[in-house]
Amino acid sequence: MSKIAVFNGPNLNMLGIREPDVYGNETLESIEAMLKSYAEPLAVQLQFLQTNHDGVMIDAIHATYQNYDGIIINPGAWTHYNYAIRDALSAVQLPVVEVHLSNIHKREAFRQHSVIASIAVGQIAGFGGYGYILALQALLQNIRPK
Numbered sequence: 360m361s362k363i364a365v366f367n368g369p370n371l372n373m374l375g376i377r378e379p380d381v382y383g384n385e386t387l388e389s390i391e392a393m394l395k396s397y398a399e400p401l402a403v404q405l406q407f408l409q410t411n412h413d414g415v416m417i418d419a420i421h422a423t424y425q426n427y428d429g430i431i432i433n434p435g436a437w438t439h440y441n442y443a444i445r446d447a448l449s450a451v452q453l454p455v456v457e458v459h460l461s462n463i464h465k466r467e468a469f470r471q472h473s474v475i476a477s478i479a480v481g482q483i484a485g486f487g488g489y490g491y492i493l494a495l496q497a498l499l500q501n502i503r504p505k
Contacts, residue, residue, distance in 0.1 A: 367409040368435035
């Protein structure tokens with residue numbers, strides 16, 4: 360069984376309320392339920408965390424070291440500037456897939472840069488909640504034997 364951590368950063372607890380024209384009407388709970396249903400028949404155990412506090416996120420990332428097979432992360436606003444989150448992800452030496460609900464490359468200039476992308480296996484952006492399914496598929500392709 361594969362163990363995957365699914366981390367969500369600041370303001371993602373407000374999905375379904377915050378800017379639905381940008382982020383859609385799905386709640387974080389509904390996205391987690393969809394991903395859990397998808398993962399179960401694939402023998403994937405998921406651990407979810409959403410936090411608005413970068414120290415909590417860094418501690419959670421550190422806890423994955425030698426305990427998980429990979430990480431899916433939607434770093435939210437941390438994407439654009441939080442080198443401490445990036446360094447924590449790099450330190451645990453796990454494959455990481457970065458996911459975003461909106462297409463960050465079609466938004467404001469400051470949202471188009473990711474400090475996480477250079478250490479990630481890949482980035483999924485612009486597919487709403489379904490992006491988490493795509494991220495899981497991509498991560499499994501990287502951690503399971505071909």
